[in-house]
Amino acid sequence: MRGIAKSLMVTLSTFARKPVTRDYPNYHRELPERDRAFPLLLWDKEVDEPFCTGCHACERACPVECMTVLMKDNPNHKSTGGNSSRRKIIDKFWIDYARCMRCNVCVEVCNFDAIAMNNTWQGHELSVHDRKDLVMDLQQLLSLSHGGGIKEWVPVVGQANEQ
Amino acid sequence: MNNSLFGFEINVWLDALARLGLIVGVMTVVAMGLIYGERKILARFQQRVGPQKTGPFGLLQSVADAVKLVGKEDLRPNAADPWTFELAPYFVFIPIFLGFVSLPFLLDVNIRLLELGLLYFIAVSSVNIVGWVMAGWGSDNRYAMIGGMRAAAQAISYELPLVLSLVTVAMLAGSLNLKDIVEGQANVPYVALLPLAFVVFFISTLAEMNRPPFDIPIGESEVVGGPFVEYSGIRWSMFMLGEYASLWILSVLTAAVFLGGYSWPFGEDFGKGYQLVLMAAKSGIFIFLVFWVRASIPRLRIDQLMSYSWKILLPLSLVQVLVVGFVQVYELPDAFLTVAGVGGLLALVSITGRAVASSRRLPGAARTMRSEAV
Numbered sequence: 001m002r003g004i005a006k007s008l009m010v011t012l013s014t015f016a017r018k019p020v021t022r023d024y025p026n027y028h029r030e031l032p033e034r035d036r037a038f039p040l041l042l043w044d045k046e047v048d049e050p051f052c053t054g055c056h057a058c059e060r061a062c063p064v065e066c067m068t069v070l071m072k073d074n075p076n077h078k079s080t081g082g083n084s085s086r087r088k089i090i091d092k093f094w095i096d097y098a099r100c101m102r103c104n105v106c107v108e109v110c111n112f113d114a115i116a117m118n119n120t121w122q123g124h125e126l127s128v129h130d131r132k133d134l135v136m137d138l139q140q141l142l143s144l145s146h147g148g149g150i151k152e153w154v155p156v157v158g159q160a161n162e163q
Numbered sequence: 164m165n166n167s168l169f170g171f172e173i174n175v176w177l178d179a180l181a182r183l184g185l186i187v188g189v190m191t192v193v194a195m196g197l198i199y200g201e202r203k204i205l206a207r208f209q210q211r212v213g214p215q216k217t218g219p220f221g222l223l224q225s226v227a228d229a230v231k232l233v234g235k236e237d238l239r240p241n242a243a244d245p246w247t248f249e250l251a252p253y254f255v256f257i258p259i260f261l262g263f264v265s266l267p268f269l270l271d272v273n274i275r276l277l278e279l280g281l282l283y284f285i286a287v288s289s290v291n292i293v294g295w296v297m298a299g300w301g302s303d304n305r306y307a308m309i310g311g312m313r314a315a316a317q318a319i320s321y322e323l324p325l326v327l328s329l330v331t332v333a334m335l336a337g338s339l340n341l342k343d344i345v346e347g348q349a350n351v352p353y354v355a356l357l358p359l360a361f362v363v364f365f366i367s368t369l370a371e372m373n374r375p376p377f378d379i380p381i382g383e384s385e386v387v388g389g390p391f392v393e394y395s396g397i398r399w400s401m402f403m404l405g406e407y408a409s410l411w412i413l414s415v416l417t418a419a420v421f422l423g424g425y426s427w428p429f430g431e432d433f434g435k436g437y438q439l440v441l442m443a444a445k446s447g448i449f450i451f452l453v454f455w456v457r458a459s460i461p462r463l464r465i466d467q468l469m470s471y472s473w474k475i476l477l478p479l480s481l482v483q484v485l486v487v488g489f490v491q492v493y494e495l496p497d498a499f500l501t502v503a504g505v506g507g508l509l510a511l512v513s514i515t516g517r518a519v520a521s522s523r524r525l526p527g528a529a530r531t532m533r534s535e536a537v
Contacts, residue, residue, distance in 0.1 A: 001512055001513070001515050001516030001519055001520075002516065003519065004459075004460060004515075004519070007459040007460060008455065008456075008459045008460075010459070011208050011455060011458045011459040012455065014207075014208055014209065014210055015204075015207050015208050015455075015458075017210060018210075019206070019207065019210050019211055019212045020210050020211075021210075021211050021212045023215075
């Protein structure tokens with residue numbers, strides 16, 4: 001009997017509380033900086049070109065093989081009168097978001113901190129009518145960082161070990 | 164042969180037709196409102212917000228559901244008994260619908276005030292068990308069959324304490340006319356004199372409506388919806404409508420019979436608006452209690468359910484009848500009733516507590532099997 005009374009009181013006290021539901025499509029909760037949506041490429045604002053040199057490290061590390069990387073000689077390199085120290089630069093880059101499982105491995109293996117996990121809501125709200133539309137090309141991957149839309153969070157090497 | 168309806172003199176048959184149409188319309192609207200209210204209140208009990216997208220505050224959610232249900236295909240299993248299967252929803256729905264006839268909503272606002280209104284209500288409202296058994300039998304489905312049988316067993320068991328607690332009210336009022344019963348409570352509502360009868364009545368109505376914690380006939384986790392298993396579309400929605408209509412009817416009946424109806428306090432001195440507020444508040448309290456219990460208490464086992472009715476509720480309500488009889492015959496003061504009722508309530512609480520706390524006793528054969536296995 002005490003159990004029944006207790007259960008009634010529990011539900012009543014819950015009834016008096018405010019609902020925890022958030023009206024999602026109209027209200028977006030602020031995401032943490034380390035939120036892990038899909039990977040995208042970062043833009044080097046000092047030199048005005050992508051960080052990515054097309055070194056294939058992420059492509060080789062990717063466990064689901066969702067990436068395709070093509071490299072080219074950097075037309076903006078110092079040897080040809082440019083202001084960049086990158087000898088090679090990314091030419092074409094595709095990431096199939098339909099295959100990506102957001103494991104963060106590409107971010108960890110990147111030698112140039114050129115790839116990061118999207119930490120904005122744009123990285124989550126990606127529904128499309130055709131699966132092919134989920135294959136992102138270089139321009140799509142860079143646009144968010146180029147426009148300054150992404151919140152900076154650079155993974156610190158060895159941070160996991162320090163804890 | 165003319166009758167007056169809202170002050171107009173009209174033909175008797177037209178009058179009957181108009182009143183029936185009125186019941187159907189009001190009942191449907193109220194059932195929709197109750198479904199919306201239940202979803203909203205239950206959501207708050209679980210810290211959710213409930214329907215909110217369809218119309219303002221989700222008010223049109225029930226309408227959307229109704230349209231969806233009507234649009235669905237009306238399926239019938241191949242092996243089902245066609246007549247039994249197709250008629251069952253009506254047998255559930257119509258008795259509940261008939262129960263409206265004698266209810267006193269406000270002073271002189273009712274469908275037809277019967278001299279034996281309470282008896283009529285009890286007689287009519289228990290007929291819908293036939294529909295449940297028909298649905299269970301006609302579906303040619305084992306789960307539906309079990310559910311229908313459970314519904315029958317439960318309804319028969321809980322009918323007795325329900326009726327006995329209403330009998331005490333009739334004894335106090337000295338009448339079966341619901342109008343007299345309501346007006347007999349102008350000073351003191353019967354819940355103050357018969358607290359035990361009220362609690363027994365409340366528990367029995369939960370069982371009659373197949374509401375949690377007595378929803379074993381339609382328990383989704385055990386009999387996958389019981390008699391509803393094979394129903395879809397409009398027939399299923401008729402079951403649903405019947406369920407919520409009976410919730411409304413019983414809430415109005417409780418308000419009228421135990422909580423003083425439109426009469427207490429000072430209901431007859433003020434106008435119909437005040438009476439409407441009174442009735443709405445009283446039946447609203449009852450409905451809220453039903454939802455609250457639903458949100459809190461898990462489903463009983465069938466043997467617990469049956470023994471709770473036969474071993475606890477029925478003897479206590481018989482004692483209540485006896486006490487009321489003594490008080491009436493020897494003309495003891497009414498306060499004696501209240502004291503006895505509170506004592507009975509304490510007894511009910513203590514017995515229920517002991518029943519909940521006691522360990523499960525297996526039948527003899529199972530006990531020997533278990534001891535051999537160990």
